[in-house]
Amino acid sequence: MIAELGHFALILACSLSVIQGVFPLYGSINGNGRMMGISLPAAYGQFLFVSFAFAALMYSFIVSDFSVANVATNSHTLKPMLYKVSATWGNHEGSILFWALILALFGAMVAFFGRNLPRKFHVTVLSVQAFVGLGFYLFLLLTSNPFERIFPFPNEGNGLNPLLQDPGLAFHPPLLYLGYVGLSVTFSFAVAALIEGRVDAAWARWVRPWTLLAWCFLTTGLTLGSWWAYYELGWGGWWFWDPVENAAFMPWLVATGLLHSAIVVEKRDTLKAWTILLAIIAFSFSLLGTFIVRSGVLTSVHAFATDPERGVFILLFLFLVIGGSLFLFALRADKLQPGGLFAPISRESMLIINNLLLSVSALVVMFGTLYPLLRDALTGEKITVGPPFFNMAFGSLMIPLIIVMALGPMANWKRADLMGILSRLKFMMVVSLVATLAFYYMAGGGAIMAAVWLGLGMWLLFSTLYEWSERIKLFKGGALKRILRQPRASMGMTFGHLGLAIAVLGMAATSYWDSEYQGIMGYGDKATIAGYEVTLNSTDGIIGPNYTAVRASFDVNKDGQKVTTLEPEARVYMTPPMPTTEAAILSTFLGDLFVVIGEANSENYDLWAVRLYFKPLQAWLWTGVAIMVLGGFISLSDRRFRTGTIKGKK
C-alpha cells in the first residue's frame, strides 16, 4: 500500500512538473500574471510529492518489504539499519528518485529564495528547472519504477554489495548528487538568461552561490569516494581514473572553471557568453556522468544493449537537454553584449587561462574515458586507457594551471604588470625552491617529476600566503582587524588556493615516496617499514551482523616505543558472499601507516599474508581538500550573496 502511494505521489509530481514548466512560461511570454502565479505553488507541491515518494521507498527498505522488487534485489533483513536506509539511494531506481528529490528540493529553494528576482525571470528559471525534472520523472515512471512489485515475493532479499556497506559510501552518493543537481540551478539560470537575452552582474551574483554550493558538495562527494577507496579497497590507492570516477570528476572541473568565470561576469561584466556556455556544459557533464554510471555503458557496451529501453531514453533525454540548450545558445549568444575590455596580461586573462586549462582537461578526461568505447564501436579493437595516460595528460595541464594560479590573485583587473608581480614574488620563489630542495633531500631524492610537483605545491602555498599578507598588510599595525574584516569571498579564495597547495603536496609525496611491504608473517614476526616496526600479535574470529571476519592485532613500535595497536580485518559477507578488506590505518602528520591482513595458510592458520604501506603526507591530501571546501563555504557566507544583491535588478 505504502509503495503504491509512493508511486502515485511520483505521478502527481510528474504532472505538477508539466504544469510548472508549461503554463508559467507561457504566462511570462504573454505577460499573463495568473499563469505565472502557478509557478511557486507548483514548485513547492512538486517537492512535497517527491519527498513523499522517496519516504515511501525508504519505508519499504526500513521494514524490508520484499514484495517491492527494488527492496528484494538490494536489501536483506540482517543488514544494519544505516545500510537499509542508505540502500534507498544505493541502487539504480532509488538513486534516480533521489536525483529527482534533490532537483525538486533545489527547485523549491529557488522558488522561495528567488522571490525578489524579477518575476518573469524567476518564473522562467523555474520552468526550465521543471522541464529537467520532467525528464527524470518520466525516466523513473517509464523505465525504472522503484515501486514495482513482484509476486510471489521472496522471504529474504539479495543484499547490498558489501563494498557499499560502509559509512563513507553511504554518504558519498547523496553528496555527489547534491553537487550534480546544484549545477542544474546554474543551468536553469543560464537557459533563462538566454531566453530573456540578458546577463548582467546581478545574474552572476545569483549564479555564483549556487555554483559554489554545488562545487562544495561535488568536492566533498568526490573526496569521500576517494577516501573510501583508500581505506576500503585495501591497497592504499586513492584515485584510479576509473570511468565512474571520471564521470564525477568532469563536472567538477567545469564547475571549478565556472566558479572563476562567473567572477569575471560579476566584477567586469564580460565573458558572459562563455560563462553561460560553461554553465550549460557543467550540467551536461553532470547528466552525462549520472547516466554513464547508471546505464553501465562504460563497464561494458553490452550493459547498454541488454536494457535498450533505458539506453534509448537516456540518449534522447541527453540529446534534448544538451542539444536544445546549445541550440538556444547558438541562437542567442550574440545578444549578450560583451562588456569591459582587458589587456592580454590582466586578471581577466589569467582567469581565461584558468578556464581554458580546466575545460581542456575536462574534455581530455572525457575523451580518454570514451576513447576505448569509440574505438571498440568503430573498429572492434579493444584497448585500455588507464592511469598512465590520464596522469600524463591531466598532469601536464595542471602544471601551467598551478603556476598561473599563484599569479592570478596578484594581477589587477583590466591591465596587469607581469614583471611587477614576478618581482613581488621573487622572494617567495626562492623560499619555495629552498623548501622543495630541503624536502626532496630529506625524502632521499627520487623522480624528477616528484620534485616538480613538490615545487608547484610549495610555489602555490607560499605565493598564496604572500598575496594574503600583502592584501591585509600583515606587518603593519592593526593587522588582526584587517584579517577578520576581509571580504568573505577573498578569504574563501585564500583558503581554496591554500587547500589545493596542501593537497598537491600530499599527492606528490604519497604518489612518489610511498613504500610497501608484502610478506608472510607468523605470530611474533616483525616487519619494518618507514621506521615503524610492526609485529603480528594475534588473530581472532569475529561474527558481525551480516559477515564473519578475521581480525588481526599488530603492535606498532617506533624507536623502541610502542605507538599503537592496529587491527585490520578480512571480512566475508554472507549475502552476497564476498570478501572485503578493512585496512587499519595509523594516520600521522608525516604519513599514514596502512596495514592489511590477507590469507592464511590452509594447514595450520598460523602464517598470514600481510601487506604494509607507508603513505607519506596522505593526511595532507584530505586536509587540503577539507580546507578547500571550507573556503567554499566561507565564500558562500559573503555579505553580497545575502543582502542587496538583486535589488538593483528589480
Place this chain on the structure above:
Amino acid sequence: MNKIMIVIFWLLMGTSAFAVGVDEKRLSDPAEEARAQEIMKQLRCLVCQNQSIVDSDAGLAKDIRIIVRERILAGDTDQQVLTFMTERYGDWVLLKPPFDGATIILWLSPLLLLGVGFIIIIRNQRNRKMATSAPLSDEEQKRIAQLLNENGDN
C-alpha cells in the same frame, strides 16, 4: 572457539583470494622483483576496471603476476615481457595505450584542444578590439568637428 571461527571464515571465503596469497613467491633478487613490480603496474587486471594487476585481488591477476615473474626469471627484458603479454591478450592488457597511428589523436588531444582554445580566444579578443575601436566614419568626423565648432563659437 577461535580456531573454529577461522575455519568457518575460510569455508565461507570459498575460492576468493587476496592479492598476496601465501603461495605467491616473490623473486629473490630485489632488483629483479622491483623490475617485475614496475611491469605489473603497467598491466591491466583483465577482469577489473582500470586496475593494474599489482592492485588487484582477482585470481586471474595473481596468475599473471606469476607469469611476469617467470618471464623475468627466464631472462626477458621489460619490453619482451610486455610484448609477451600483448601477443596473448592484445593491446587491451596495457594500461598505457601504445603511441601509434590510431592513438595519436588521443595522446595529442591535450595539445590540440589547447591550441584550438587559444586560437578561439585570440580571435575573439581581436574581433572585440576591432569592434570597439573601429575608426570613426566620415559622418562621425564631421559631427565631431561640428560640435567642436559650436563650442568654439560660444
